[in-house]
Amino acid sequence: MGPNRLGIRKMTADDIPTVLExxxxxxxxxxxxxxxxxELTGNPSAHFFVAELSSGGTAKVVGYLGYWLIVDEAHISTLAVAPGMRRRGIGKQLLKTAFRSAGRQGADRVSLEVRASNADxxxxxESLGFELHSRKPEYYRDNGEDALVMILYDLLGWIEGVREV
Ligand SMILES: CC(C)(COP(=O)(O)OP(=O)(O)OC[C@H]1O[C@@H](n2cnc3c(N)ncnc32)[C@H](O)[C@@H]1OP(=O)(O)O)[C@@H](O)C(=O)NCCC(=O)NCCS
Known part of the structure; x- marks a missing residue:
């Protein structure tokens, strides 16, 4: 048994089946x-991470995040945590890993789109410092929902702040 340990590492092709699930x-x-x-093999601006829970001798992918590095901006392309593993800080951990990685690559802000109804x-x-930038009306084709564009403007300040803690 032993305690569960959460680690974050780069996604590989072997992770795809669990990520798809x-x-x-x-x-x-x-x-x-x-x-x-x-994304993993043919898009040089794409960067993907998985969150992996290890316990005993086994490890299971329980979340993932992708971002595209576009000049000085990291754009979060996808982020999810397995339903049974939410509210344990894994989503935040993935984002913080992406922030540090993108900061090292020269990004100074982070953007994303989120469904207007996705309050969680x-x-x-917002708890990580993203601010509402704009709204894209009827952006999602499946249900015509608006997207909110959110931006973390001061990525470098965020990274510095964390370093001081
Ligand atoms: C959004 C998502 C990735 C969050 O992952 P998570 O691991 O549960 O998030 P965390 O545990 O790191 O939560 C971080 C903070 O977000 C807020 N939050 C997350 N889920 C919440 C919920 N169900 N209700 C209220 N607040 C919530 C809280 O402030 C939380 O901090 P707290 O637990 O200290 O209060 C996850 O809910 C998910 O996979 N959703 C479906 C896919 C999705 O919507 N992805 C985002 C697309 S833009």
Whole structure:
């Protein structure tokens, strides 16, 4: 048995089946296996991490995050935590890992789109310093929902602040 340990590492192609499972449980329009493969192998601006829970000799992927580095901006492309593993700080941990990684790569801000009805995610982003930037009307094709564009403007300040703690 022993205690559970959460680690965050880069996603590999071997993680795709578990990531797809979580993706299907988390989003009305999940990404396809092909999309994940292309992102991991054919998109040099894409960076993906998984959160992995280890206990005893076994490890299980319980969440993942992707971002695209576009000049000085990191754009979160996807983020989800397995339904049974939410509210334990894993989503935040993934975001903090992405912040540090993107900061090292030269990003100075982080952007994302979130469904206007996704109160849980919006609260998480606000708690990390994201601010509402704008609204994209009827952005999601499956239900015509608006997207909120949220931005963390001072990524470098955020990284410095964490370092001082
Ligand atoms: C959004 C999501 C990734 C959050 O992951 P998580 O691991 O549960 O988040 P955390 O435990 O790190 O929560 C961080 C903070 O967000 C807020 N939050 C997250 N889920 C919440 C909920 N259900 N209710 C209220 N606040 C919530 C809280 O402020 C929380 O901090 P606290 O637990 O100290 O109060 C997860 O709910 C998920 O996978 N949702 C489905 C996919 C999705 O919507 N992804 C985002 C697309 S933009």
């Amino acid at each position: 979580i993706d299907h449980q988390s989003f009305p329009v999940p990404w396809s296996e092909r999309t994940y493969r292309l 995610a919006i609260r998480m982003y």
